[in-house]
Amino acid sequence: MATRVELGMTGVAKKALMAVSGIVLTVYVVLHLAGNLLYFAGPAALDAYGALLHKNPALLWSARAVLFASFCIHVAAALDLYMRKQVARPISYGRYERAASSLGARTMIWTGLILLGFVVYHVLHLTLGITHPAYVPGRVYSNVSVAFASVVPTVIYVVSMIALGLHVSHGVLAMTQSLGLTLRRDRLRGLRRFSVVLALIVALGLAAIPITALALSFARGR
Amino acid sequence: MHLDGKIPGGPLPQKWERRKFEYALVSPANRRKYRVLVVGTGLAGASCAATLGELGYRVECVIFHDSPRRAHSIAAQGGINAAKNYQNDGDSVQRLFQDTIKGGDYRAREGNVYRLAEVSLRIIDQCVAQGVPFAREYGGKLANRSFGGAQVSRTFYARGQTGQQLLLGAYQALLRQVQAGTVRISPRTEMLDLVVANGKARGIVARDLVTGELRTFVADAVVLATGGYGNAYFLSTYARNSNATAIWRAHRRGAYFANPCFTQIHPTCIPVSGEHQSKLTLMSESLRNDGRIWVPLRAGDERSPEQIPEAERDYYLERRYPSYGNLSPRDVASRAAKAVCDEGRGVGPSGLGVYLDFSDAIRRLGANVIAERYGNLFDMYAEITGEDPYRTPMRIYPAIHYTMGGLWVDYDLMSTIDGLFVTGEANFSDHGANRLGASALMQGLADGYFIAPLAVGSYLARAKPPAVDATHPAFEAARKDTAARIERLLSARGKRTAASFHRELGKLLWDECGMSRNREGLERALARIPEMRERFYREILIPGHGESLNRELETAGRVADYFELAELICRDALHREESCGGHFREEHQTPDGEALRDDEHFAYVAAWEWREGEPPALHKEPLVFEAAPPMQRSYK
């Protein structure tokens, strides 16, 4: 029965990688939200913010590289772990109830997949402008207004932001524990609340932009 | 045969030192040449196997559980005694020795008990070093509580899970040796026979409980740490699978069985609630630190406990035994409970129960303190009975809990079979006729960590057992014998389950050889048991076959042995014409109902020898008391 212990990546190590990349992505989402909220300050402010980001290409591209790497690590680790889950329980229960897990926790893989699709769409849509009907580089405000003048993209964005909210609500909680950071019980309770609030802010803030744009276009059209 | 306890000479405090020096040694490099078989991994087994492994012997562990950590030591709640005197209340090795001898009603060996008290000090050290999370004071030092039969506070505890934590310490030490390669474990394997070759214990026959395969294990010495035999009574606080087969089979192969009638009845168990009940649950003795035991003053009082005013309650332990009160020893407290119930003053639906009341303690200390001390026990009680002990008093009643009797062993824990060592509850050695609370854990670990490993080594060094293997005729014979016994059970194809016979036998034993015994009842039992056993072999029904997991077969084998054992228990109880400790003969009591010992005629260990086809033979090992002269055991 003596146990041989092999080297290699354990689930704990993989989850730590997911957590670190998750932190990068979360920080990015929060910054992205802060910048995007300039939408409500009007075209001049938003376009100026866009120009500011492009001022230093080296910085921009290194940020993008870090972001892209984190994204890939996050997705790869998630898919790998999801596969392992099937291996760890090859025969599923005839009856199985989840008693404790939050909605966010239950739907992590699905919200994750939605976000994966969304990110691809979002980059093609508002960064590269390929799926955009009238993309003009640099004219951020008008690009946004035009993009969300129709219902379909708006719905896609809003649904994705709901997914993002769910994903963040569990993700923020989980990554602190994956890194072994919340060792006290009372802190864990606080953290639970914090992650829900953060998820609400991110989801509501980011969804507000397409909804506002759509509403404005309806108002203008009428 | 003359029974020699092999107790070392010299004054008590030097006996164990002297014996340790007398032991022959096996040099470290030679130890791996010897194979030692340990059956059972409770406190006594796991600690012994781990220590033998650390010393460098090749150890083989056979257990019927699925993991070494399941053994029933795990259920011990209250604590473990040690004469540390951390409370500065006058404790000492000498006092622990005196308390244990007196608590055992002067039916234990002085030499063994003194050694136990001495070794108790090192057990706590060892367990703390292993990471056992004993309760602590705010200053970070070890905490103690009081237990029955002692006027000092010497019990160490880990909430209500002391047995669990001590067992996990031993289990972890054992698995560390598995990792080191010195110990091999065979789980789900049940010992069904002992193999004695050329007069020495050389191995066992065991059944793989999953595949049904009969396996033989060959060794140079065998250690039985298979626990007590209280499950013969069916309803007990033992685990469902605890059984006597290992020691009974060893007995049939030549190991004498000592004092089988010394069974302990624990006063604080949850009363029986229905006929389908499978076992009784113990409420730790530590509850008696703060709980007060009482019954209504008037027989047939149907009022609920809250409605009975203080003046109409009888706190009978405090009344009868003012100096020990609710902390009287177990045998005394159990008998007192039976006495009040016999008077018709018992409480609860069956009338077999007394109140254990915490309302005073809650008033004095607050519910929080009580919850901190006994929270998990209160929860357990609420779970089982559906009543809230914070509001209404608990109901308790005595139940079979431990057996002081067991295989006879000498000072070196070796039985009458050369090379067969017996440790823990399976032997008879240290508790006499009654065990004090929190002493079972102490004895199991003393035997396992500190005594048996040295004694086994010395035996191996002196006996130098010649090589044998499983082709030896003795192994062949034992294997055949076991297969025949299994076949006999399987082929009966009657109509009754083993459990139903077990229940019937248990009830008979409880009625005739339980808390109090008399000649007439014992003779009745002795007449009925053989008849019951015969019916058992005719009417037993075991579905399925022997080549797979078959719980009915396992149970039937155990019940078959209980029949023979039950007979021996009754026979021993019948022959012992005195009352002492857990053995209370109604014919022998003082005018006020206390046990009446007969030191002149019965100050001996009764060791029974199995004889095929005829009644067992009685051998006597006289008990000599020098340091603790017998006196009337009084807790008044």
Added chain:
Amino acid sequence: MRIALEVWRQRSPEEPGRFVRYETTEASPDMSLLELLDVINEGLVSEGEEPIAFDSDCREGICGTCGFMVNGLAHGPLQGAATCQVYLRSFRDGETLFLEPFRAHAFPLIKDLVINRSALDRIITAGGYVSVNTGNAPEANTSTIPKDLAEQAMDAAACIACGACIAACPNASAALFTGAKITHLGKLPEGQPERGRRALRMVRAAAAEGFGHCTFAGECETACPKSIPLQVITQMNHDYLAARLRGEGRATARHIEPGTPKKRR
């Protein structure tokens, strides 16, 4: 009281299993679920049928032998209770109960509701101990352990290795089990010297046994009959990662090949 049971019956790992329905009117609210199984089994045996195989021993929730899924929940509906501590008063009259074995790759089925959990022993074998030989201990009160720390260690040490955490986990992870032992020993001064090594070895052993990973869903804490807190998992991750980052377990005695010339600057 009437109770119906849908029990998973499977004679051996090779044969296919299925739910079989048993109905009884012999149930009473003061009977435990396992006693109900005893009664049903006694009936089955009297008819010459094979009884339902299930594991149980102490029947007071401490040995960890019993355990199966009751209506999709490990150990049934009660918080802080093992299967043997579930009494029929927790169910409605006429209710149907689904009994199914704990399922995980690392818990191969033996028969009916009986599974093999020796993987848990192997995780402990990898390092769940303090390496101290018998006789090698100092006087017990030389180590001073703050009460809070002792209590936290005890909270984690209460684990009974029943496997419910794994059974309830959507990923069949043994994180709560492994974390409990790492936390128990890691909180105490006696456990410090091996703390990093223990975490590394036990986490790796759990992975090697085929248990899944932890996603912090929290099902284990709810399923645990001893209510071991989730923090033990955080502690495990902490100790494991800290040991990895420190590069623990790589230190070896410095060896200089004989004949090596002195290094000159």
